[in-house]
Amino acid sequence: MYTMENHNSVLGIREYALDKGAAAFAVDVIEGFLDEVSSSPVAVTSLKVSQHPVQRRSEVRFLERELTGGVHNLFAFPSECNFSGLRFNLDLVKIVKENAERILEGSPLSKGHWMVLIDAAKGSATQPPDLSLYPADFVVLSFYKLFGYPTGLGALVLRNDAAKLLKKAYFSGGTVAASIADIDFVKRRKGVELFEDGTSSFLSIASIRHGFKILNSLTASAIFRHTASLAIYVKKKLLLLRHANGASVCTVYGSQTLKVSSHESGPIVSFNLKRPDGSWFGYREVEKLASLSGIQLRVNLEKYPVACMLAYAHKVFRLII
DSSP states (O other), X not given: OEESXXXXXXXXXXXXXXXXXXXXXXXXXXXXXXXOOSSHHHXXXXXXXXXXXXXXXXXXXXXXXXXXXXXXXXXXXXXXXXXXXXXXXXXXXHHHHHHHHHHTTTOGGGOSEEEEEEEOTTGGGTOOOOXXXXXXXXXXXXXXXXXXXXXXXXXXXXXXXXXXXXXXXXOOTTSEEEEETTTTEEEEOOSGGGGOOSSOOHHHHHHHHHHHHHHHHHOHHHHXXXXXXXXXXXXXXXXXXXXTTXXXXXEEESOOOSOOOTTTBOSEEEEEEBOTTSOBOOHHHHHHHHHHTTOOOBOOOTTSOHHHHTTOOSOOEEEEO
């Protein structure tokens, strides 16, 4: 199970699940849940989940009556949407782990033991999750999105009891204790080394400490306040832009509110520009003019699911504060 607001990487996990015969489905978290709450019981009463059609591989036979309490399920959601900046209340971790059958209204697919994965790659840049309060089983991080350097390096933080359930078939140099070429013999390493593929990028890893040193000197709370204020300022300015005929210049996507709370919106502004007659400006034109003016816009949305883009047939610009 995963939210509609997610990175393509979550849909990549779905491929493993479907190939192994599991069912997969998307959900919309709606009504009341995005309101700030003080405790999980309050959040449960205000939470509603709208379930999309269940997906299964056609060649896989799936029998719902075979579901038992011993089955393991995975729920994946982002702490912050990569496209709109929408932030999810992290109480969702406990709600799903403890009340999955209730929020899924008794669906047979809700049975079993629920584990939760937080995609915190974007959200950790301004509001890293406190895992002592939100006991997720898996948390995904991107150091590129934290520091801007190095690229291609991230981390999977997982609970020890969750790690015991994972099985890995592939291995490469340095990730097994012993293997023999001419017979089927492999002795795997124990611990986190089991999940590595070849030699770790130790030169890039060494540079991470400098990034954390900068973040610690600035503090996450100060970064959040600064970027949030910039995002509010940019949204206000974009929405106020008008052509000579009074037509609006910008269409801003995501949350339209100009107040940014801890569970509402992150420092991303997604928008398009319109001509006076209402037609769209070409994204290449806008990108080039912005670059000449010293403004960096991201117009490549290939990393985000098409399902999230259906409402935006044209290219969308994202300004990441």
